[in-house]
Amino acid sequence: AQSVTQPDIHITVSEGASLELRCNYSYGATPYLFWYVQSPGQGLQLLLKYFSGDTLVQGIKGFEAEFKRSQSSFNLRKPSVHWSDAAEYFCAVGAWGGNTPLVFGKGTRLSVIA
Amino acid sequence: NAGVTQTPKFRVLKTGQSMTLLCAQDMNHEYMYWYRQDPGMGLRLIHYSVGEGTTAKGEVPDGYNVSRLKKQNFLLGLESAAPSQTSVYFCASSFRGRGQPSTDTQYFGPGTRLTVL
Numbered sequence: 001a002q003s004v005t006q007p008d009i010h011i012t013v014s015e016g017a018s019l020e021l022r023c024n025y026s027y028g029a030t031p032y033l034f035w036y037v038q039s040p041g042q043g044l045q046l047l048l049k050y051f052s053g054d055t056l057v058q059g060i061k062g063f064e065a066e067f068k069r070s071q072s073s074f075n076l077r078k079p080s081v082h083w084s085d086a087a088e089y090f091c092a093v094g095a096w097g098g099n100t101p102l103v104f105g106k107g108t109r110l111s112v113i114a
Numbered sequence: 115n116a117g118v119t120q121t122p123k124f125r126v127l128k129t130g131q132s133m134t135l136l137c138a139q140d141m142n143h144e145y146m147y148w149y150r151q152d153p154g155m156g157l158r159l160i161h162y163s164v165g166e167g168t169t170a171k172g173e174v175p176d177g178y179n180v181s182r183l184k185k186q187n188f189l190l191g192l193e194s195a196a197p198s199q200t201s202v203y204f205c206a207s208s209f210r211g212r213g214q215p216s217t218d219t220q221y222f223g224p225g226t227r228l229t230v231l
Contacts, residue, residue, distance in 0.1 A: 009154075034219065043118075043204055043222035044157075090157065092220075101147060101172070102220060106156035 002027040004093045006105035013081050014113055021076040021108050023065075023091030033074040034092040034102065035065055044090060050074065061085070086112045115140050118223035120205050126229045127195045135190040135226050137205030144210040146188035147172075147220065148180060150201040157204065163188055164210070195230045202227050 003026045013019055025031055032051045036044040048059025055067040065076045074091060088109045092102040121136045137146065147162040149172075159172030163182040177199060179191045188207075192199060206220040 036222075041225075043224045044206075044220075045222070046219055049219060101145075101159055101162050104157045106154070 002031060002093045002095050002100075002103050004091050004103055004105040006089075006091055006108050008108045009106070010109045010111065012111040012113060015083050016080050019076075019078045019081045019085070019110070021089050021091075021110070023074045023076065023105060024072050025074060025091075025093040026072065027093060027095065029096055030069075032094045032096070033065075033067060034094070035059065035063070035074075035076050036090045036092065036104075037061075038088045038090065038107075040087070047076070047089075081110075081112055083112045083114070086110055117141065118205055118207055118221050120203075120223040120226050122226060123224070124227050126231065127192075128231050129196060131195050132191070132193050133195065133228075134192075135203055135205075135228075137188045137190070137207075137223060139186055139188075139205075139207040139221070141207060141209075141221065142185070143207035143221075144185075145208045145220075146182065147206040147208075148178070148188065148190045149204045149206065150174065150199075151204060151225075152201050160190065160203075195228075197230045200228060200230045 005024045034049045035047040038044045047063050048057045050057045050067045088107045090107045091105045094102045118139045148160040149157045158174045161180040163169045166185045169180045181189045203226045205223040208220045209218040
């Protein structure tokens, strides 16, 4: 079965600074991977996903993520954070074949300070 | 398209009361899911369905029942609510995976905030 770890529970960055949120997965085959964002009081919204091909994936709101098989990681990045990026971010991993649902990490809460 | 909708948005129950949460999707998705979200616990899967008339248990199924009588609806029931079921409940839906992936992108509803006193 697949699993995902988000090592950082809470990160604070200054507005305009760069951001990297970490995600490590465990799965025996090539995974497919997602990042979701949850603004306060809202449901989850898809930022980006990786199924195959180019390991650098572009998403909405200026986010990107890079799949690194050797490190079992799928870290989310943004070059310049805006105050509106303050939210909770979830990484998820899916399996190939069968009916297995996605497995979500516990989330990283991002705070943005002026 | 409304996407995924959840009814109600808020609810307060007393211990022992029952209620049903309704999830509806208009995207013709085969799969539907119920999660609960608690501080520090992330999203935990309660039950899910891979098609009309079929359901399966997730990570935390105890105390909940589900039904999928119509493809577009997925109901979550609490027969005898307990304070431990105070949580925010999210419904999601997705297509069956195309080709190899077992499931495609999940689309989430706005959530139902449930308090059990």
